[in-house]
Amino acid sequence: MQSDDQLNTVDVLDPAQLKRIESLHRGFLYQHLYGVGCLLLAQAAGVKEVLVELDEDIELSTDAGRVYVQVKTRSQPLMPGDVAGALERFEQIRKSHGPEGRSGSAKFVIVANQPLGRALQEQVDEEKTPSDLTYIYPGSKAPPPEYLPPAWVKLEEAAQWCVDLAEKLQFSLLSPSALTWKMAGLVMLASAGGNGNAKHVFRTSDLPGLFEQLIVQLQDFPTPPASYRPQQNEPALVSAERVRIICGLSGAGKTTWAAYAALHSPEPCAYYDVGDLPGPAIASSIVRELASKYSQKDPEGIRKILLPGASGYEAIRAFDRFLEQAQAPLVVVIDNAHRVPVAHLRDLLNATRHIRFTLLCQPHENVRELEAVMTLRRETLLGWDLDTVARVASDAGAFGSAQAFEELRTYSGGLPLYVDSAVAVAMSEYGGDIEALCVDLGQQSNVVETAQEVILARVYDGFDEVTQNTLAIVSLADTGLTHEEVVRLLSATLKLSQGGAAAAIKKIQATGTVEVFGAKTLKVHDAVRTLGLRHLELMGEPVITEALVALKELLIRSLEKSRDVSRFSLLTRVFIRLHDVMTLIGLAGEELFYEMGISVDITSSLKRALDADELNPHEAFWALDALVFSYMREGRFDEAAEPLSMMQQLLDTHGFEAREQIAWAMRKVLLASDQGRADEVEQAVAYATPKIPDPDYRRVFDYNHAVALWKLKRHKAAEAMCEKVVNEYFEILGLTPKAVMGKNSDVLWEVIKRPPNVHEHIKHLADALEVYAKAREGQGLKAPLQRIHAMKFYGMVEGYESIVRVGQDLADEFVGIKDFVGAKEVMEQHVLPVVTGAGLIGRLVQVRSQYAVILARCGDHQGAISEIRRLDPYLEGVEDWQKQELHGQTLLIGSIISESRRVAFRSQVGAVGRNEQCPCGSGRKFKKCHGT
Incomplete structure (x- = not known):
């Protein structure tokens, strides 16, 4: 099984460099775990010392001499070139052992996570290697010496082997996993010459004490779950900051995070839950707990610290100096630190300068006060992604x-x-x-x-009435509001003065249930909003309506200044709550509304209004038009037929004007083309053409006609019509295709003309470019430039859905010409960030499965497997066609990886007869193994 490690999709300048760095660190970790294995075997095997990162990766000192171990991690079988440098260095070391040099004999070992390639295997089989050299690799016939672990293929296998061996040490207070990872941290620290270990050495005689020391460090930490799941951008426990505050609601996972992080910390860690301990007793209680753990190492020094009559602060100050002089680092995790009065916590922290503290707190007024008096800034755990x-x-x-x-x-x-x-x-x-x-x-x-x-609920019920009501009102917004906006909202709803509203804001901020972004934007924590909205229902319908109206007005005012997708989504939901049907009709018929990635169900509101028969014929027509448009946008053409028929009935009964007649004709053109009915398409075009009042209407209608022609596979005619529409929009905006080259969306905004309805013109230009590219593709022609330009124009009007759709098509086009790196860049730089940033969750599975295939084509097989497996939890919730698509992508990835491995193997082994035995060692003929 491959690991489910999260694929790193952060924005980096050089993805190849990132991959090299990751491979480098995987190699280091493999080497450190091999060192842990050597330490766990040392006592029983008679090894006196284990040294790391001196002349060789690992060295074992025994009564007979020294064993030099070189650890190699590769993705392919080991070749002569992989070991050439090590063999040269072995020869130099070999010469250093002699009468006037190093005492004892020298033995050399090369450990690899891959089997030997054919050339090296032949040397071993024919005994052409030096007698003092041993290769240890997966599948080796000879077992490793008793003082060395076996060679593992993967890191997971290495860790599990060490854990299994650690279980035999029978330390009941420490889990084998904890011991393994703490030892790995110490091996890493010793490799860097840290913690006073300039000689990079572990003496076997010190190991029992070292194991016991590790037990002492961790025995008080709560046991983390066996399968710990990291939170988003999780901080490390060890930091350059001497005092840190980790703040979060109860249930945020603070204690579990600290316990798990302590397992992997290279430095000693201690845990202390202050519970309901009185503030004055904190310092003395902590120092006695800590001092007792160090008493075995220096009992006399500890006795001096715990002098009779010394205050807790004097004792902790003395203990801090004791650790500093001993150059012994220590991280102390204090749980429930918010319960400690700030004065006592401040005195404890100020009494030390060497010990580092991590304070686990729930939101509380004490935390805000501590931040102020100690000039600290809290950190928060961001929860699971x-x-x-x-x-x-x-x-x-x-x-x-x-x-x-x-x-x-x-x-x-x-x-x-x-x-x-x-x-x-x-x-x-x-x-x-x-x-x-x-x-x-x-x-x-x-x-x-x-x-x-x-x-x-227990927390919420403990707030005073003003705080409860204020949180309830602000909970209406699921996006950040500025301080001034919240003041207006509270003033209008709760009838507070501006000063009273400002005071109420301070009260809710003090509860810690409000997230503050930047200097002035705040939002109720998502986990608390549900309770706030529940309380709002108890405040009565008049208050709710007044709050919704006030929120609507301030959102409209802010959207007039800037286009904020999250606010537009919130405003739409406010319209739904206020039953503002006419506004919803207008929104549902706007293309840009859907382009912004807003996930709001307007159609149900429109259906209710139609079913209630509360709309006049004209309103009903446009409500039906909005439903048809929504269905077609989502590809649900079969559901669009009935409301389109109802639109036609209203036209037949009431006639209406040209605007309604053209709107019906455009919807009819698209539905008929989707059903393959070319005659009905032409009839609708003929019906609408004489009624088109101006060039703006003409361009929009021609675009829809072009879409119909493309669906009917009349690609040449669709291309010609799109080209005409594209040229007209370029002229309106004062652009040419050449002028767009090399310019990003922000630059284009500076050079275009700004006619009325400029956003609509830009959007329609992008639409026409996309269909133009599809029409050319239908003729076997390429159109990457048109798709790139379409994405730029969609970006100018925040057409997120279309950026993703066109980006996926562009990536496929690059794959078609075998430019896999180009396809990967399109996905990483343009598609995936938009899916995440705009919250296009509905496209997540499809986009990421496509990305996984592209990773496989780029040779990142591990990344492809990891990415496709991260989609497993979504499988049950997708439609059947998506399941089939995902299954197909998974099979394709397997096929790409298999073919790549066959090609690499053939390149390595050279020419092999089809009927000869395959060099891989399978025992099968080459033609039936890697020769297929």
């Missing part, structure tokens, strides 16, 4: 679409305890259906409470 939430749910047996998992992540804030609890409720009450659970959570109708609701 979407992939992790999906994996947790899938592993528990739950299922859902990517959108459902995203709703669960948003509802729970991604906090581990809340996610686990919600998944448990889904399994027990909803048959594992995450989507059904989220629907009920959104409507506050779930019967069984989650841990989140139980914990946070």
Whole structure:
């Protein structure tokens, strides 16, 4: 099994360099784990010392002499060139052993994670290697010496071997996994000559004490789960900062993070939960706990620290000097530090200068005060990302679409305890259906409470009425509002003065349930918003309506200044809550609304209005038009037929004007072409053509006609019509294709003309360029430039959906001409960031499976396998055609990797007769093995 490590998709200047760096560190970790294995074997094998990173990677000192070990990690079988440098260095070391040099004999070992290539294997089989040289590799016939571990293929295998051996040490207070990773950290530190270990040496006589020391460091930490799942951008436990605050709601996973991080820390760590201990007793309690752990190393020194009559602060100050003089680092994790009065916590921290402290806190006024008096800034755990939430749910047996998992992540804030609890409720009450659970959570109708609701309800109920009401009102916004906007919202809804509203904001910030972005933008934490909205329902419908109207007005005012997708999405939901049907009709018919990646169900509101028969004929026509447009945008053409027929009935009854008649004709053209009915397309075109009032209408209609021609596979005619439309839009904007070359979207904004409705013109130009490219593709021609230009223009108007769609087509076009690197760059630089940034969760599976195939074509086989396996949790929630597509992509990746390995193997072994035995050692003929 390959690992499920998260694929690194961060924006880097040189992805190839990143890959080299990752490979380098994998090699270092393999070497460090091999060193751990040597330490675990040392006592029983009679090894006196284990040295790391001196003349060789690892050296073992025995009574007979010294063993020099070179560790190699490769992706292919070991070739002579891989070991040439090591053999030269072995010869120099060999000469250093003699009467006037190093005492004892010298033995040399090359350890590799891959088998020997044919040339090296022949040397070993024919005994052409030096007698003092041994190769250890997977599948080797001879077992390794008793003082050396075997060669492992993968890091997971290496870690598990060390853990299995550590279990035999029978230290009941320390898990084998903890011992393994702590030892790996110490080997890494010794390799760098750190922690006073300038000689890079571990003496076997010191190992029992070293193991015991590690037990002392970790025995008080809570045991982390066996399969720990890191949070987003998780911080390291060891930091250059002497005092750190890790702050988060109960259930955020702070203690688990600290316990897991301590397992991998190369420095000693101690854990202390202050609980309800009185503030004045904190210092003395901590120093006695810590000092007792060091008493075996220096009992006299510890006795001097614990002098009778010394205050806790004097003792901790003395202990701090003791550690500093001994050059002994120490990280102290204090849990529930928010319960300690700030004055006592400040005195504890100020009494030390060497010990580093990590304070685990829940949101509390004490934390804000401590930040102020100690000039500190809290760090927060960001919760699990979407992939992790999906994996947790899938592993528990739950299922859902990517959108459902995203709703669960948003509802729970991604906090581990809340996610686990919600998944448990889904399994027990909803048959594992995450989507059904989220629907009920959104409507506050779930019967069984989650841990989140139980914990946070207790917190929420403890707030005073003003704080509860303020949080409820601000919870209406799922995006950040400025301080001034919140003041206006509270003033209008709760009838507070500006000063009173500002005071209320300070009160909710003090609760720690509000996230602050930058200097002035704030939002209620996602995990708390549900309780806030529940409380809002209790405040009564008049208050809710007043709050929605006030929120609508301030959002409209802000959107007039800047186009913020998150705010536009929120405003749309406000319109739905206010039952503003006419505004919703206008939004549902706007292409740019869908382009911005806004996931809001307007169609259900329009259906309710139509079913209630509360619209006049003209309003009903445009409501139906909006439904048809929405269905067609989503590819649901079969559902568009009925509302389109109803539009025609209204036209027949009421006539209406040219605008309505042309709108119906355009929808009819698209539906008929999707059904392959060319005659109906031409009839609708003939019906509309005389009614088109101006060039703007003409261009839009011609574009839709071109789409129909493309669907009917009349590609040449579609290309010609698109080319005409494209040229007209270029002229309107004052551009030429040549002028667009080499310019990004922001630069184009500076050079274009700005006619009325400029956003619509830009969007229509991009649409026409896309169909132009498809029409050329249908003729077997290429059009990468048109797609690149289309993506630029979509970017200018925030057409996120179309950027992704065209980007995927462009990547496929690059794959078609075998420019796999170009395809990878398109996905990494233009498609994946937009899917993530714009929240296009519905496209996540399709885009990432395509990216996985491209990674495989680029030779990043591990990355391709890892990426495609990260999509496993989403499989149950996708439609059948998506499952088939994902299955096909998985098979294609396997085929690409197999072919690549065959080609690489043939290149390595050279010419081999088809009927000869395959050099891989399978025993089969070459033609039936790697020769196929």
